[in-house]
Amino acid sequence: MNDGPQIFHIADTAHRNAFELLPWYVxxxxxxxxxxSVAEHLKVCLRCQHELAQLSILNDVIGADDGALTLEPTMMRAHGLIDAYERDHGSNQRWGIFRSLWRRPTRTSAVLAMSLASVVVVALLLLKFDGSSNADFTTLANATSKSPAYELTIIFEAQATHESVRELLIDIQAEIVHGPSDEGGLVVAVPRSDADKVIAFLADSPIVSSFAVPERIPSR
Amino acid sequence: MPDNARNSGELQALIDDEKFLVRCIAGGDRAAFEKLYRLYYRRLVRFLSRMLSRSHDAEEVLNETMLVVWSKSGKFKATGKVSTWIFGIAYRQALRSLRRSRGIFEPITDDTVVSESDATERAVTHINLSNRLEQVMLRLSPEQRAVIELTYFCDYSYSEISEILDCPTGTVKTRMLHARRKLQRYLGSDWGQH
Structure with missing residues (x-):
């Protein structure tokens, strides 16, 4: 039996594996x-021994240093390229920070927060204008008039209740601008187009003691 | 077998240092960029010179590579190696450059070589193996050149090369086998007698 170096056929699996790996063995x-595994195979394979010798030469030749290189001027050109890149993309990068923050989790949270805020605002508005609320004259007086046309000062009878005053104001579509005063008067705003009807309504109302018509309201 | 023993502690420190540099570059640190540039300059110029065959092109592609490193450093995955990431970028930039100059640096095919053995015999007498190798490398495909260079000059393992070239390890081994056959054919007896 011959235990010395032999020539293996390429179809031999162990030989093929070792032969393939020789460059990285080197x-x-x-x-x-x-x-x-490769070292073991090399002991008995003439073909791989020859290949190893050639690859070792190749490793020495290719691995040799090329000598002086010109790093500094090349690196200066690299800085120039980066400067140009930053000029072209700098603004995009700055906005990119915000874009990166505006990722899906943030976006979803923001949308949910805005939806919740909208619901709260609507609920507060409904509460504010709900007829069954405990709003008194002061609260009503603080309400902002949307489109006042004429302002009237109304003095109510002593027997006028909170509820009856409210119904009257709703009937004449008045918004309280100021009041109530010490005499129980309210300054209210009424639509310009309804001024005559409002004056007639107030004149007939049992809870109205008197009312003052400003100069700009057409006299009857 | 050459002495390639590496101190694993020093190697790990180097890898960590390079990752730190890349993180700094992602934050726009030019000093970190310069340090990384100096670390890779020689290896990349050499690799790209082999890939492209002209040093002028190599330096141009080197800077294109480092510009990509600058602009994409924020996307570098900390689990990977900085060197394989950079060489992967350099490899793709080199292929792009070769495509731009298609026809000028295409590998010389067997059909275009007239009486290769005669040419080899004429050249062997006066040109040493190193210079001859420069010419023969041009006969390899860019992919084969990359495998040879990454193995013998950069000392990468075949798995690292597969990562750089973005291909299976089997493909790396096959490219190396084809490259070795071509080198043997074109270098002829010059290789064995060196």
């Missing part, structure tokens, strides 16, 4: 198990 990057 540069020393194989795993320990692969290195041991």
């Amino acid at each position: 540069n020393g990057t194989l795993s320990a198990a692969e290195t041991a």
Whole structure:
């Protein structure tokens, strides 16, 4: 039985594996198990021994240093490229920070927060204008008049209740601008187009003691 | 087998240092960029010179590579190696450059070589193996050149090369086998007698 070097056929699996791995056996990057396997095969394979000799020469030749290189001027050109890149893309990058913050989780949270805020605002508005609320004259007086046309000062009878005053104001579509005064008067705003009807309504109302018509309201 | 023993502690420190540099570059740190540039300049110029065959092109593509490093550093995955990431970028930039100059640096095919053995014999006498290798490397495809260069000059493992070239390890081994066959054919006896 011959235990010395032999020539293996390429179809031999162990030979093919070792033959393939020889370049990395030469540069020393194989795993320990692969290195041991290749080394073992090299002991008995003439073809791989010859190949190893050639690849070692190649490793020495290719691995040799090329000598002096011109790093500094090349790196200066690289800085120039980056400067140009930053000029072209700098603004996009700055906005990119905001874009990156506006990712899906943030976006979803923001949409949910805005939806919740909208619901709260609507609820508050409904509460504010709800007829069954406990709003008194002061509260009503603080309400902002949307489109006042004429302002009237109304003095109510002593027996006028909170509820009856409210019904009257709703009937004449008045918005309280100021009041109530010490005499129980309210300054209210009424639509310009309804001024005559409002004056007639107030004149007939049992809870109205008197009312003052400003100069700009057409006299009857 | 050459002495390629590496101190694992030093190597890990280097890898960590490079990752730190990339993080700094992502924050726009030019000093960190310069440091990384100096670390990779020689290896990249050499690799790209082999890939492109002209040093002028190599330096141009090197800067294109480092510009990509600058602009994409924020996307670098900390689990990977900085060197394989940068060489992967350099490889793709080199292929792009070769496509731009298609026809000028296409590998010389067997059909275009007239009496290769005669040419080899004429050249062997006066040109040493190193210079001859420069010419023969041009006969390899860019992919084969990359595998040879990354193995012998950059000392990468085949799995690292597969990562750089973005291909399976089997493809790396096959490209190396084809490259070795071509080198043997074109270098001929010059290789064995060196």
